[in-house]
Amino acid sequence: MKILVMVKQVPDTATRIRINSDGTGIATDGIKWIINPYDEFALEEALRLREKFGGEVVAVALGPSRVEEAIRQSLAMGADRAVHIKTEAELDASLVAEALGAVAREEGFDLILTGKQAVDDDAAQVGARLAVVLGVPQVTVVLKLEVDAESRRVRAERELEGASEMVEAPLPAVLTAQRGLNEPRYPTLPNIMKAKRKPVTVKTLEELGVGTVLQARVMALTLPSERPAGRILEGEPEETVRELVRLLHEEAKVL
Amino acid sequence: MDTASLIDDYFMLDMGLTPEERAVRDTIRHFVEVEVRPNAGRWWLEGVFPTELIPRLADLGVFGAMLPEEYGGAGLSAVGYGLIMQELERGDSGLRSLASVQSSLAMFAVYRFGSESQKLHYLPAMARGEMIGCFGLTEPDAGSDPGAMRTRALKTESGYVISGAKRWITNGNLAQMAVVWAKDDEGVIRGFIVPVESPGFRAKKIETKASMRMSVTSELYLDDVEVPQTALLPASRGLGSPLACLTQARYGIVWGVVGAALDCLAEVAEYVKTRVAFGRPLARTQLIQERLVDMLSRIVAMQLRAFQLGRLYQAGTLRPPQVSLAKRDNARAALEVARLAREILGGNGISVDYGPIRHMLNLETVDTYEGTYEVHTLAVGRDLLQENAF
Numbered sequence: 001m002k003i004l005v006m007v008k009q010v011p012d013t014a015t016r017i018r019i020n021s022d023g024t025g026i027a028t029d030g031i032k033w034i035i036n037p038y039d040e041f042a043l044e045e046a047l048r049l050r051e052k053f054g055g056e057v058v059a060v061a062l063g064p065s066r067v068e069e070a071i072r073q074s075l076a077m078g079a080d081r082a083v084h085i086k087t088e089a090e091l092d093a094s095l096v097a098e099a100l101g102a103v104a105r106e107e108g109f110d111l112i113l114t115g116k117q118a119v120d121d122d123a124a125q126v127g128a129r130l131a132v133v134l135g136v137p138q139v140t141v142v143l144k145l146e147v148d149a150e151s152r153r154v155r156a157e158r159e160l161e162g163a164s165e166m167v168e169a170p171l172p173a174v175l176t177a178q179r180g181l182n183e184p185r186y187p188t189l190p191n192i193m194k195a196k197r198k199p200v201t202v203k204t205l206e207e208l209g210v211g212t213v214l215q216a217r218v219m220a221l222t223l224p225s226e227r228p229a230g231r232i233l234e235g236e237p238e239e240t241v242r243e244l245v246r247l248l249h250e251e252a253k254v255l
Numbered sequence: 256m257d258t259a260s261l262i263d264d265y266f267m268l269d270m271g272l273t274p275e276e277r278a279v280r281d282t283i284r285h286f287v288e289v290e291v292r293p294n295a296g297r298w299w300l301e302g303v304f305p306t307e308l309i310p311r312l313a314d315l316g317v318f319g320a321m322l323p324e325e326y327g328g329a330g331l332s333a334v335g336y337g338l339i340m341q342e343l344e345r346g347d348s349g350l351r352s353l354a355s356v357q358s359s360l361a362m363f364a365v366y367r368f369g370s371e372s373q374k375l376h377y378l379p380a381m382a383r384g385e386m387i388g389c390f391g392l393t394e395p396d397a398g399s400d401p402g403a404m405r406t407r408a409l410k411t412e413s414g415y416v417i418s419g420a421k422r423w424i425t426n427g428n429l430a431q432m433a434v435v436w437a438k439d440d441e442g443v444i445r446g447f448i449v450p451v452e453s454p455g456f457r458a459k460k461i462e463t464k465a466s467m468r469m470s471v472t473s474e475l476y477l478d479d480v481e482v483p484q485t486a487l488l489p490a491s492r493g494l495g496s497p498l499a500c501l502t503q504a505r506y507g508i509v510w511g512v513v514g515a516a517l518d519c520l521a522e523v524a525e526y527v528k529t530r531v532a533f534g535r536p537l538a539r540t541q542l543i544q545e546r547l548v549d550m551l552s553r554i555v556a557m558q559l560r561a562f563q564l565g566r567l568y569q570a571g572t573l574r575p576p577q578v579s580l581a582k583r584d585n586a587r588a589a590l591e592v593a594r595l596a597r598e599i600l601g602g603n604g605i606s607v608d609y610g611p612i613r614h615m616l617n618l619e620t621v622d623t624y625e626g627t628y629e630v631h632t633l634a635v636g637r638d639l640l641q642e643n644a645f
Contacts, residue, residue, distance in 0.1 A: 016256075016257055030256060032260075068274070069274055069277075072274050072275075072278065073278060076278055186282050186285065186286055186315060187282050188282075188314060188315050188316045189279055189282070189315060189316030189317065189320050189329040189331060189335075189339075190316045190324070190329040191316075192275050192278045192279055192282065192316075192329070193275060193330055193331060195275075195278075196275060
């Protein structure tokens with residue numbers, strides 16, 4: 001079974017975000033980058049499927065040279081090799097899906113796994129768009145996955161608001177991973193060292209025939225406004241409770 | 256930048272690491288954060304080593320990480336190995352000690368002084384954590400002066416018969432094999448691999464420690480233990496052999512104690528921001544700021560020593576007295592950082608609900624073992640002045 005895992009490098013969720021000087025993106029200096037946590041679930045699932053059925057896991061990532069670290073980490077977790085679509089350009093979800101789709105077509109695949117969304121822009125677009133680009137079924141927000149290699153079908157449990165849904169689909173397909181699908185492994189030291197020697201193919205957007213003309217672009221990025229300082233009511237409990245209720249009713253208008 | 260990242264790497268030494276070294280550090284750090292730190296206080300109080308961690312550490316590739324792949328290692332750089340030690344000791348010095356003794360003492364002794372068949376027999380099993388090793392050098396009456404050891408290995412027709420006692424042996428009661436140092440018929444110190452099931456071999460756990468409680472420390476008794484000729488580490492000869500192993504372990508300590516100190520400062524920095532006294536957070540007082548900056552300053556000095564030592568190691572130009580100076584100063588500095596942290600936490604500081612008292616008590620051991628402050632002072636003094644004052 002050949003599985004492609006689409007991996008995005010995102011700022012560490014613990015990083016304090018600052019806006020860059022032109023106000024359209026985040027300042028990237030001094031940021032610690034990680035693999036999008038949902039993509040880690042996707043990668044872990046791919047590795048487990050390979051352990052069960054054999055085959056190959058190929059990690060695919062798009063971005064500037066800093067993305068190499070996420071690629072190395074994917075290889076250290078156990079991916080067999082990787083494709084790096086190297087570009088400095090800021091792409092929208094549609095172009096990213098086209099570029100990933102071009103690699104997927106070149107590579108061929110039984111299954112594509114990726115996170116249900118990336119934690120940086122929370123767009124949740126690329127997985128679904130990729131399935132459309134490739135003309136294959138998609139199952140998103142997958143919590144549980146069973147693959148039948150014989151009949152080449154997947155059965156996936158999807159998370160819905162207050163319910164879960166069982167979906168069946170034929171392979172090849174695109175699946176997006178939700179937290180809870182599995183517990184990603186630690187990259188082991190020997191695998192970290194071996195990752196250095198695993199092949200990484202570098203592709204440019206040009207080679208893949210993908211342009212950089214955006215259909216959607218970020219106009220402005222602003223930090224959430226600072227929360228006003230809290231107020232502390234002083235006095236006897238009886239008075240302060242009465243005052244609190246009055247404020248909640250008259251000012252906050254929540255009661 | 257936020258306080259936590261500034262504490263970790265004030266001088267941005269990260270930029271000198273390879274991607275593999277960073278990945279190794281982050282992996283071990285995450286493991287320790289999730290699997291060790293939440294339980295460390297309890298394990299320490301209970302005085303047990305959580306043996307369920309051994310296969311986990313082995314799976315991660317911690318044991319013998321610097322050894323070549325054919326012996327089960329990962330061929331990791333010296334700096335990478337140092338970072339493992341740092342991250343383990345961020346959890347607890349006892350955890351680092353287990354890994355140190357396994358990798359730098361027991362496995363290293365086999366790797367450096369063992370025959371090819373000994374290496375192939377022991378090292379992969381030890382890397383997989385299926386076999387834990389200990390290192391018997393120190394004796395009840397020979398600590399800083401190991402040359403005065405009384406343990407003897409007398410030649411027999413088929414091998415040796417070893418008798419003597421060893422003390423303060425880390426992993427003694429966890430181990431399946433002991434590297435035992437003994438004097439032969441000519442009074443020359445040789446190393447032997449002694450399986451713990453050998454008749455006449457006994458390990459007794461030392462139960463009275465108020466330090467390093469997560470680490471298993473034992474006395475070893477060898478009562479006419481017969482071993483075959485193949486137990487001898489053929490390339491070992493003289494005091495220099497065990498000392499070469501100690502240089503490895505001390506190198507790991509230089510890095511390890513940085514982790515303990517980082518954990519102390521990180522905890523205290525959090526605390527002083529939220530703890531209010533006299534109407535303001537402790538962090539907004541000059542006395543507290545001075546103490547924290549003092550701690551940071553010591554940590555930066557420790558990190559610089561560790562990194563440079565790692566570079567010397569990798570360049571093949573590391574000299575043992577340099578390791579002595581760094582072990583002496585880093586262990587002492589970490590102990591001072593932990594004491595300051597304990598003090599700032601006030602009454603809370605005496606509880607193992609907070610890390611510093613546990614680190615502080617552990618570091619009393621680290622300051623002493625693998626060569627005391629004084630022994631390393633004399634080693635450096637001899638190197639500096641070409642006069643032996645031991």
